[in-house]
Amino acid sequence: DADVTQTPRNRITKTGKRIMLECSQTKGHDRMYWYRQDPGLGLRLIYYSFDVKDINKGEISDGYSVSRQAQAKFSLSLESAIPNQTALYFCATSDHKQGDSYNEQFFGPGTRLTVL
Amino acid sequence: AQSVAQPEDQVNVAEGNPLTVKCTYSVSGNPYLFWYVQYPNRGLQFLLKYITGDNLVKGSYGFEAEFNKSQTSFHLKKPSALVSDSALYFCAVRPRNTGGFKTIFGAGTRLFVKA
Numbered sequence: 001d002a003d004v005t006q007t008p009r010n011r012i013t014k015t016g017k018r019i020m021l022e023c024s025q026t027k028g029h030d031r032m033y034w035y036r037q038d039p040g041l042g043l044r045l046i047y048y049s050f051d052v053k054d055i056n057k058g059e060i061s062d063g064y065s066v067s068r069q070a071q072a073k074f075s076l077s078l079e080s081a082i083p084n085q086t087a088l089y090f091c092a093t094s095d096h097k098q099g100d101s102y103n104e105q106f107f108g109p110g111t112r113l114t115v116l
Numbered sequence: 117a118q119s120v121a122q123p124e125d126q127v128n129v130a131e132g133n134p135l136t137v138k139c140t141y142s143v144s145g146n147p148y149l150f151w152y153v154q155y156p157n158r159g160l161q162f163l164l165k166y167i168t169g170d171n172l173v174k175g176s177y178g179f180e181a182e183f184n185k186s187q188t189s190f191h192l193k194k195p196s197a198l199v200s201d202s203a204l205y206f207c208a209v210r211p212r213n214t215g216g217f218k219t220i221f222g223a224g225t226r227l228f229v230k231a
Contacts, residue, residue: 004159031216031217033217040125040223040224041223042120042206042221042222042223042224043160043206043221044221045218045219048217050217056217090159090160092159092160094216096216100216101148101210101212101213101214101215101216102148102165102167102210102216103216104150104162104165105160105162105219106162107152107159107160107161108159109157109158109159110157110158110159
């Protein structure tokens with residue numbers, strides 16, 4: 001979805017390096033998410049943010065950190081990358097400003113990260 | 117534990133034939149149910165959702181899904197498959213009354229439509 005962009009699209013790095021994945025959205029949504037996709041495991045939630053001042057850990061947050069720089073920007077950092085963090089990473093957004101909890105998510109195109 | 121099962125890793129169907137991609141879930145209450153599709157090198161795209169009401173939900177690209185409360189299933193269907201429907205399909209379940217942040221995804225089913 002062009003309304004949610006991710007950079008870089010592909011990244012190869014070495015063990016121990018710090019890297020940052022960035023996500024921007026033009027949908028005006030309040031909520032943003034970072035997921036990780038591994039073959040056969042579906043998507044797993046790393047972090048989510050309800051708004052700029054509200055950031056929460058997901059089910060697999062160890063080894064990751066995030067920053068919500070603005071409503072439209074949500075970045076994911078790997079402080080010291082390790083090989084088992086090799087995966088496809090997706091940013092997503094959703095609109096809950098009306099209090100609805102059944103709205104669908106909109107996903108970015110993904111970042112393929114390889115840690116050697 | 118809450119879970120979503122997509123029992124088939126891959127579904128093969130001939131173009132023009134009906135298709136079904138299965139999904140069952142183990143989530144308490146009456147969760148919201150979603151289907152997403154992922155094409156190569158793309159993010160997930162929303163297809164349809166079930167909130168309440170009619171058990172048959174219609175979505176994008178001619179897809180529909182049938183909710184069965186007693187079987188806790190939400191199978192994706194299409195009357196006539198197209199080669200362009202070949203993609204990875206994810207079922208997702210969101211418990212109610214959890215603030216709306218938690219969505220549990222199935223592992224995905226790869227649909228292959230042969231011409």
